[in-house]
Amino acid sequence: MFPCSLRVLPNAAAAVSRCASRALAQTLQRLAMIVSNVSLGGCVRGDGAWCAGHAEAPSSQRTLSPVGHLVVAVCLGFIGTFGFLNNLLVLLLFCRYKVLRSPINLLLMNISLSDLLVCIVGTPFSFAASTRGRWLIGAAGCVWYGFANSLFGIVSLISLAVLSYERYCTMMGPVEADATNYRKIAMGIGLSWVYSLAWTLPPLFGWSAYGPEGPGTTCSVNWTTRNANNISYIISLFVFCLILPFIVIVYCYGKLLHAIKQVSGINSALSRKRDQRVLLMVVTMVSCYLLCWLPYGVVALVATFGQPGLVTPEVSIVPSLLAKSSTVINPVIYIFMNKQFYRCFQALLVCEASEKGSSIKSSSKAARPFRATHHNNEHNFTFMVASVGPPTAGPDASAEDRPSSCNDARPGVVSLVAHYTG
Structure with a gap:
């Protein structure tokens, strides 16, 4: 009417x-x-995290341009493809060649496994969302994506810290490394997963929450809600999952460099070459750790404590891409810069099968001790450098003089023992 x-x-x-x-x-x-x-009503009934994440800024500040989404999609495609292939290759080498199955390499496999899972269960969804310019699998999928990526990312970070601590203990320990003892490494791997779960499960039960971030094509911890519950979680996550592993890594590798400098008088030519190689490795690992993760942590803190709207989608997406790029960088630094893995990779390319009698047990028994005495005005210290692996032609043998076969490759484990005699 x-x-x-x-x-x-x-x-x-x-x-x-x-x-x-x-x-x-x-x-x-x-x-x-x-x-x-x-x-x-939809926000209240099921999409609360999604609506909360999009209600704080106008639509012009919540998305990228079509060209921006295309650039992000290309970067994610590159990261996902090469991260998957690199880590899958590492796992394939570990399974194929027995000589690689040492305790320290098992920890490297844990890092590759966590990075591979990120490339499988995380990157494809953010790639698809970037190609369409919006999130495609709903609020529940957003929570799952945020939880899974946080879980596997923290596992990788903690594993890097455990790896540095294990190398420190191996080289500074009072006895030679036991290349057949997997118990300690298994505990370290279990610690990385339990520790990560302890920090990624709370958002599922009310301590902060998972929701969309940046332009809305990825999901993570809710950085923008400013209440005591959310801020306390973000500060704790930053300290215990980013700063603490970094401190452990810097301390352990710093002590290793200092120890190597102390025994540099044993053989000057060999020591200089070893010092340069170890220094390059340490600087590369620490620099890449900071490059991949520090920008993400800083932007998250700015989004939490800075002025609303200060972190734009363009600013927030770059640290997210850098963090995801760790899945590509980690295998290169920790695996392919390792001579043992590289030789096995060369053997795989030429289809060289592993010898039947080759195992880590046989290669770990032959140790070549080399002693030297360092004199001080007041005290005497005797340093023993025990290289775990097959004997070489002599203490001055370089890496190029060693066998090039993967099956004869030496495990990269060195024990530095200092005995006080004065």
């Missing part, structure tokens, strides 16, 4: 037009109210 009654007027057509216009305006107003209520 029309809201006004039709009366006989001199201009009946004009009266009908006015009544129709009023009826149409009221109908449109009611439809707008219904749509608004339905949208709010």
Whole structure:
């Protein structure tokens, strides 16, 4: 029914037009109210995290341009493809060649496994979202994506810290490394997963939450909600999952460099070459750790404590890509810069099968101790450098003089033992 009654007027057509216009305006107003209520109801019923993540900024600040989404999609495609191939190759080498199955390499496999899982269960969804310019698998998928990527990322970070600590203990320990003892490494691997779960499960139970980040094509911890519950979680996550592993890595590798400098008088030519190689490795590992993870942590803190809208989608997406690029960089640094893995990779390319009698046990028994005495004005210290692996031609033998076969490759484990004699 029309809201006004039709009366006989001199201009009946004009009266009908006015009544129709009023009826149409009221109908449109009611439809707008219904749509608004339905949208709010959807946020309340199931998409609370998603709506909260998108309610704090106007639409012009929440998304990238089509060209920006295309650039992000290309970067994610590159990261996902090469991260998957690199880590899969590492696992293939580990399974194929027995000589690689040492305890320290098992820890490297844990890093590759966590990075491979990121490339399988995380990167494809963010890649697909970037190609379409929006998140595609709903609020539940957003929570799953944020949880899985946080879990595997923290496992990788903690494993890097455990790896540095294990190398420190191996080289500074009072006895030679036991290349058949997997118990300690197994405990370190279990610690990395339990520790990561301890920090990634709380958002599922109310301590902070997982939701969209940046332009809305990826999901992570909710960085923008400013209440005590969320801020306390973000600060704890930053300290215990980013700063603490970094401190462990820097301390352990710093002590190793200092120890190597102390025994540099044993053989000057060999020592200089070893010092340069170890220094390059340490600087590369620490620099890449900071490059991949520090920008992400800093931007997260700025989003939490800075002015609203200060972190734009363009700013937030770059640290996210850098963090994901660790899945590509880690295998290169920790695996392919390792001579043992590289020789096995060369053997795989030429289809060289592993010898039947080759195992880590046989290669770990032959140790070549080399002693030297360092004199001080007041005290004497005797350093023993025990290289675990097959004997070489002599203490001055370089890496190029060693066998090039993967099966004869030496495990890269060195024990530095200092004995006080004065």
